[in-house]
Amino acid sequence: MMPDLGKYATEVLSAYGASLALLAVLIWLTLRRGKAARAALQDVEQESGKNG
């Protein structure tokens, strides 16, 4: 049930598309960096544990 956007359909859809894509990239990069940071900390903690 797509609403009738009339002659401005391109503008409205491109605004939504661009914004949602930017938000998705931001969230993805945030989660990816978070995961990498947890892994890096875990590695170095294990290493320092081994070295006493």
Next chain:
Amino acid sequence: MSIWSYANPVKFLALSAKVQPVLWVTSISCVVVGLIWGFFFTPDDFRQGSTVKIIYLHVPSALMAINAWFMMLITSLIWLVRRHHVSALAAKAAAPVGLVMTLIALVTGAIWGQPMWGTWWAWDPRLTSFLILFLFYLGYIALWEAVEDPDTAADLTSVLCLVGSVFAVLSRYAVQFWNQGLHQGTSIPVATGERTVSDVFFYPLLVSMIGFGLLFLALVLYRTGTEIRLRRAQALRVRLERAA
């Protein structure tokens, strides 16, 4: 318990872990509900047609673009005065989120402006101050990356944040300062409460604004946790290298 106790990274991470699940669910729910409500279940504006649906993205993102800088200003001041590392890292964590919010506001504004004003861009006071704010975000992030010593980077970026606050203020009040340009004044003045937006557009917009605000908070908490972990890993790595 004092609020300053959360300047302790361990306490900050513990609190952050507790509130984040609720924040993520609530924020994403509000954004989804606000956008679906606004896109599918609101009428066209009698003058702007269906382009009015862009308001549910443009206004919340613009609001958060400015508020993110103010949050960075407060945390930068805390760093400069009290030297709490968590607050400096929170400012660092907020910058990319603010940058994306500014970019969304600029892109949606240009797309909305083209059919309404007949141009993608005008050197209007609000648009120009927003573009400068965007450049300040880029400069702020670049400065963090460019300076190797984290404390020096925090000092320099805090000063940059203070300077950039002028443009954050201008972005919000440019329309009142200069009665010229294409951009209209605020439709939802918080101080007077005399909004010019009809209820049918206002309520989904309100849900979307709450969603964007909470999403910003969730992202900043998560990213601050990431920065704390990276700083801790770096400190341990240096200690190991010295011991070797």
